[in-house]
Amino acid sequence: MQISLYRFDPDTDESPRTDSLELDLPEGRDLMVLDVLELLKAEDPSIAYRRSCREGVCGSDGINMNGRNGLACITPVSEAAPRGKLTLRPLPGLPVVRDLVVDMSQFYRQYEKIKPWLVNDTAPPARERLQSPEDREKLNGLYECILCACCSTACPSFWWNPDKFVGPAGLLQAYRFLADSRDTATAERLAALEDPFSVFRCRGIMNCVSVCPKGLNPTRAIGKIRSMLLSQGI
Amino acid sequence: MVGGLYAIGEVACVSVHGANRLGGNSLLDLVVFGRAAGIHIEEAMRQGINRRGPSEADVDRATARLARWNGSESGESVAELKRELQRLMLMDFNVFRSGDNMRSSIGELAGLRERIAVAHLADKSRVFNTARLEALELDNLLEVAEATAIVAEARTESRGAHARDDYTERDDDNWLCHSLYFAPGKRVGKRSVNFAPQTVETFKPTERSY
Ligand code: SF4
Numbered sequence: 001m002q003i004s005l006y007r008f009d010p011d012t013d014e015s016p017r018t019d020s021l022e023l024d025l026p027e028g029r030d031l032m033v034l035d036v037l038e039l040l041k042a043e044d045p046s047i048a049y050r051r052s053c054r055e056g057v058c059g060s061d062g063i064n065m066n067g068r069n070g071l072a073c074i075t076p077v078s079e080a081a082p083r084g085k086l087t088l089r090p091l092p093g094l095p096v097v098r099d100l101v102v103d104m105s106q107f108y109r110q111y112e113k114i115k116p117w118l119v120n121d122t123a124p125p126a127r128e129r130l131q132s133p134e135d136r137e138k139l140n141g142l143y144e145c146i147l148c149a150c151c152s153t154a155c156p157s158f159w160w161n162p163d164k165f166v167g168p169a170g171l172l173q174a175y176r177f178l179a180d181s182r183d184t185a186t187a188e189r190l191a192a193l194e195d196p197f198s199v200f201r202c203r204g205i206m207n208c209v210s211v212c213p214k215g216l217n218p219t220r221a222i223g224k225i226r227s228m229l230l231s232q233g234i
Numbered sequence: 235m236v237g238g239l240y241a242i243g244e245v246a247c248v249s250v251h252g253a254n255r256l257g258g259n260s261l262l263d264l265v266v267f268g269r270a271a272g273i274h275i276e277e278a279m280r281q282g283i284n285r286r287g288p289s290e291a292d293v294d295r296a297t298a299r300l301a302r303w304n305g306s307e308s309g310e311s312v313a314e315l316k317r318e319l320q321r322l323m324l325m326d327f328n329v330f331r332s333g334d335n336m337r338s339s340i341g342e343l344a345g346l347r348e349r350i351a352v353a354h355l356a357d358k359s360r361v362f363n364t365a366r367l368e369a370l371e372l373d374n375l376l377e378v379a380e381a382t383a384i385v386a387e388a389r390t391e392s393r394g395a396h397a398r399d400d401y402t403e404r405d406d407d408n409w410l411c412h413s414l415y416f417a418p419g420k421r422v423g424k425r426s427v428n429f430a431p432q433t434v435e436t437f438k439p440t441e442r443s444y
Pocket residue numbers: 154155156157158167168201202203204205206207208209218219222
């Protein structure tokens with residue numbers, strides 16, 4: 001198989017380059033893209049990428065495969081490269097640390113902004129804050145996010161304003177707490193999002209939905225936040 | 235005991251599940267002891283924690299290990315040696331084991347230690363160097379693999395999810411205990427299991443309401 005791999009090590013390289021590599025894949029098995037990276041790394045240990053759980057749970061190995069963001073560990077080679085040539089690049093829009101490793105600071109800063117924790121100023125009960133099954137159900141499709149950044153780095157609005165637009169991943173989590181029956185900070189949360197950038201930079205391009213490896217729908221969550229903001233009359 | 239160093243879950247090895255290790259075991263360990271450790275840490279922070287820093291010798295050992303890899307100029311690759319370690323552990327220290335195979339593989343592990351000690355780190359970059367990380371990890375993996383192997387061979391019985399074909403029965407007279415491993419000298423020790431009765435108040439069944 002032919003592989004084109006983005007390489008850059010600021011310690012030794014003046015500028016990024018693309019390596020063209022050849023790899024013999026085992027017959028009769030459809031490897032995941034992460035397996036391909038591991039095979040390449042066994043030959044050339046200097047290839048850098050993040051990985052950990054190798055089963056789509058930790059969110060470390062978000063990369064760009066043939067133009068599309070996804071998790072290398074759960075993307076079959078046949079799906080990433082149906083025409084036989086695999087092109088691997090770092091997630092777009094974030095600064096590259098080395099090879100396929102990007103600096104996620106900007107992404108995490110946006111996540112931190114939305115206060116991703118439960119706020120409840122009433123005294124905690126003796127055991128736990130209960131929630132009805134119906135209210136719990138409202139969090140489905142929201143809490144499963146693994147913060148892989150595939151969505152935000154596929155979003156043109158995030159590319160242009162990564163410092164001001166919260167981005168699909170952050171907004172999905174913002175709505176996760178807005179929708180939580182146990183959270184009492186709804187008004188403050190909405191107030192923090194009402195500026196023209198945080199939410200309203202979303203143009204409904206839906207790139208985020210099409211790449212999310214967990215099948216989540218940030219665009220819908222963003223729509224719900226918009227209606228909450230609008231019904232508040234801002 | 236190292237004051238201020240907390241361990242929970244499988245590294246702490248409190249053995250809530252005895253000789254079993256089924257999928258999901260680690261979760262109970264994490265949830266129960268993670269909470270207990272959190273409560274303990276909060277309390278300890280309030281009272282002033284008695285933390286022990288590293289000694290000069292600790293730091294020297296750690297930097298010597300790093301310098302060894304950084305200074306390596308040729309030798310076998312980390313990937314090659316790791317593959318070999320994986321093969322040994324998968325073949326001879328799986329659920330079903332035999333004394334003969336374990337003893338021969340323990341010999342091979344000792345040989346692997348010598349090879350790892352002169353192995354080569356090709357990538358010396360100072361930026362996000364995962365090759366260096368994997369080299370250091372290989373040192374650690376070997377330590378853990380050897381501990382696992384030597385203790386498994388020493389325990390001459392079958393228990394829970396551990397089956398030996400040369401000792402097929404459970405042996406409570408000799409092995410109703412935790413196995414301990416001391417890396418210096420590769421020594422195996424025993425620690426008795428705490429059977430002191432613990433009483434927990436039962437919950438009264440009530441209707442579930444919200
Ligand atoms: S729908 Fe909004 S958040 Fe999602 S990719 Fe488009 S602009 Fe970005």
